[in-house]
Amino acid sequence: MDDNNGKKNNTKYETKEDGTTTINNKEVFSKIKVEENYFENGKVINLKGKNQYYPNFIDVGGNQKEVFKEFIAAFSDLNKTEQYNCELCESGLLVKKDNLDNGIDNDQKEKFFSKISTLNMAHNKILGPSEKFPNSYWNFNSGLKICHFCTFLLIHHHLAFTKLSDGSEIFINAPSFKLMYELNKLVRELFGKTDVDSTKKREILAMSVIEYTRRLQTTLGQWNAMNIEIVIKKGDEIDFYTLPYETVNIISDRAIASILSDIGEFAIFDSVISGNYSFLQEISYKIIRASFKNESISAFIKMYKNQNNSILTAQKILKLYATIIDRRRLYARTK
Secondary structure (H helix, E strand, O other): OEOOOOOEEOOOEEEOOOOOEEEOOHHHHHHOOHHHHHOOOOOOOOOEOOOOOOOOOEOOOOOOHHHHHHHHHHHHOHHHEEEEOOOOOOOEEEEOHHHOOOOOOHHHHHHHHHHOOEOOOOOOOOOOOOOOOOEHHHOOEOOOEOOHHHHHHHOOHHHHOEEOOOOOEEEEEOOOHHHHHHHHHHHHHHHOOOOOOHHHHHHHHHHHHHHHHHHHOOOOOHHHHHOOEEEEEEOOEEEEEOOOHHHHHHHOOHHHHHHHHHHOOHHHHHHHHOOOOHHHHHHHHHHHHHHHOOOOOOOOOOOHHHHOOHHHHHHHHHHHHHHHHHHHHHHHHHO
């Protein structure tokens, strides 16, 4: 349910279009099942030792486990937190470590809070700087001062990525929080359980835009269309890819997205995102000619529903071509 300010209302939180989220019920932190989610066989991740994303966030022996439990629960108690000038979010929240006294070891508490005081590899293995090698990106420091709430959010960043069959992970970035959320939800649905790898990044991004347009019956604004990118993480390498603006402009047209989805042929889809629109005319002609001669059309189209209705399929492809040409003319006039 949306209110008049464009916010998505929920009993637990409110999310604005720009991505700003307000947590209405802070007691949710005291109800988090820390043991079940963050340690051995954790549903979120096992934070102990050299884990894949946040190495040694909790020591190997688990001596800081109780400190971490109290750390999370403290976000529910205003008496245990204070405002902090975070260099990441600017208006941060800090847990008062001296107020955590639920029988936890003071030595382990000091070690834990010292470890998370500045952004480092414990927060993120790839992006966090090493304590021993300050560089110009971090203003010649070993890291940024980061608040404890940002720390809590960062140890969940891996949940936003969709893992592909080759072990790589992908995330679609967009200017609008709502658009970004919907696109990544589609990516997980379409590609999270299929045999596709990150070399198909162009196809993954294009298909996500098409399905977003088709399912939500909406179009992208110019700013959104120009600034959608796919982030690919494989091992310690991070790569980015964007589609040309004209391609996004074409495939985010509702009529075009609908026809593409209806046809469902990869060759047609690939020709559109490659900008090879003349191929649509050529293949339509070949399908019609082969149909009149009672010849096989399997070399042109692969899906049984299209082979069984070849003339109708050719008509759909020609309609797609005509719609694209009209869209390009309209786009040229409005540039």
